[in-house]
Amino acid sequence: MNRTIVMIGYGAMGHEVHRLLPEALSLEWVIEAPERQSAVQAQLGERVRVVSSVDEVKGEPSLVLECAGQQGLRAHGEAVLHRGWRLAVISVGALADQALYDALCEAARAGDTQFEVLSGAVAGMDGLAAAREGGLDRVTYEARKAPRSWQGSHAETLVALDKVTVPTVFFEGTAGEAARLFPANANVAATVALAGVGMEATTVKLVVDPLTTRNTHRIKAEGRFGQFEIELSGFPLEANPKTSTLAALSVVRACRQLLTPAVV
Numbered sequence: 001m002n003r004t005i006v007m008i009g010y011g012a013m014g015h016e017v018h019r020l021l022p023e024a025l026s027l028e029w030v031i032e033a034p035e036r037q038s039a040v041q042a043q044l045g046e047r048v049r050v051v052s053s054v055d056e057v058k059g060e061p062s063l064v065l066e067c068a069g070q071q072g073l074r075a076h077g078e079a080v081l082h083r084g085w086r087l088a089v090i091s092v093g094a095l096a097d098q099a100l101y102d103a104l105c106e107a108a109r110a111g112d113t114q115f116e117v118l119s120g121a122v123a124g125m126d127g128l129a130a131a132r133e134g135g136l137d138r139v140t141y142e143a144r145k146a147p148r149s150w151q152g153s154h155a156e157t158l159v160a161l162d163k164v165t166v167p168t169v170f171f172e173g174t175a176g177e178a179a180r181l182f183p184a185n186a187n188v189a190a191t192v193a194l195a196g197v198g199m200e201a202t203t204v205k206l207v208v209d210p211l212t213t214r215n216t217h218r219i220k221a222e223g224r225f226g227q228f229e230i231e232l233s234g235f236p237l238e239a240n241p242k243t244s245t246l247a248a249l250s251v252v253r254a255c256r257q258l259l260t261p262a263v264v
């Protein structure tokens with residue numbers, strides 16, 4: 001029998017994850033925002049039930065995938081964990097809110113389960129978290145995306161996206177600020193912070209680059225382990241240029257790990 005998956009939010013990423021879901025897993029429930037429920041139900045057909053709250057989900061899913069944006073995690077995360085279900089989180093920026101982070105930890109303890117912060121659009125979070133065990137002195141993160149990837153975000157109030165002719169830094173601040181101000185674009189800032197030196201000590205630069213079609217992430221870390229610099233230049237998803245393809249693939253990986261005896 002197939003193992004059951006629940007997905008919160010079925011947008012660009014949810015669609016891509018569903019397309020690539022390993023065969024032994026079955027997406028049976030989607031929790032969507034009420035106003036999108038009927039449209040998503042029509043898109044998915046009868047085999048997947050689209051609901052608007054955790055209470056409507058029946059059975060025991062092997063994993064709940066949050067692909068809903070920061071509001072979706074805020075709306076449903078605690079209820080999932082209280083039920084004792086394992087939750088994979090992609091809208092990591094929501095965890096910059098310490099109260100939400102604490103509430104999710106409390107719910108996970110109460111439900112005797114865990115939530116997993118997915119690596120998302122970047123690589124190297126394993127190495128960064130390991131390096132932290134020995135002490136980290138400095139961690140910086142820079143995201144560089146094309147103007148269309150920043151459209152509809154707070155960037156529009158900081159820079160004339162359609163007028164830039166050279167790569168332009170429009171935000172410098174902490175990971176916590178970046179994650180709050182750019183909820184669909186700077187979740188990685190929070191991921192780097194959680195794996196490394198935290199929301200306040202992680203410094204972030206956001207760049208609009210009219211010469212690129214990629215979403216590029218650069219992480220630099222220094223500490224007792226030595227130092228590393230990672231630059232990852234990812235293709236955006238066609239359906240949402242804010243979101244990197246690798247972010248969706250990191251959700252698929254979390255699903256694959258349910259099936260393999262060796263976890264890599």
Ligand SMILES: NC(=O)C1=CN([C@@H]2O[C@H](COP(=O)(O)OP(=O)(O)OC[C@H]3O[C@@H](n4cnc5c(N)ncnc54)[C@H](OP(=O)(O)O)[C@@H]3O)[C@@H](O)[C@H]2O)C=CC1
Nearest residue numbers: 009010011012013032033068069072091120121187243247
């Ligand atoms: N960690 C990482 O590296 C990355 C994380 N992300 C995160 O992943 C999220 C999803 O990306 P993507 O699929 O491209 O975004 P989309 O906007 O395409 O999809 C999000 C979906 O979730 C739905 N949604 C919104 N609110 C709720 C809610 N309260 N309950 C259930 N569903 C809800 C949205 O509905 P509606 O359209 O009505 O709002 C939409 O269908 C991003 O918002 C971002 O937070 C993205 C890229 C990288």
Ligand SMILES: O=C([O-])CC(=O)C(=O)O
Nearest residue numbers: 121185186187188243244
């Ligand atoms: O997908 C990406 O390139 C990163 C992203 O949107 C985010 O960090 O929220």
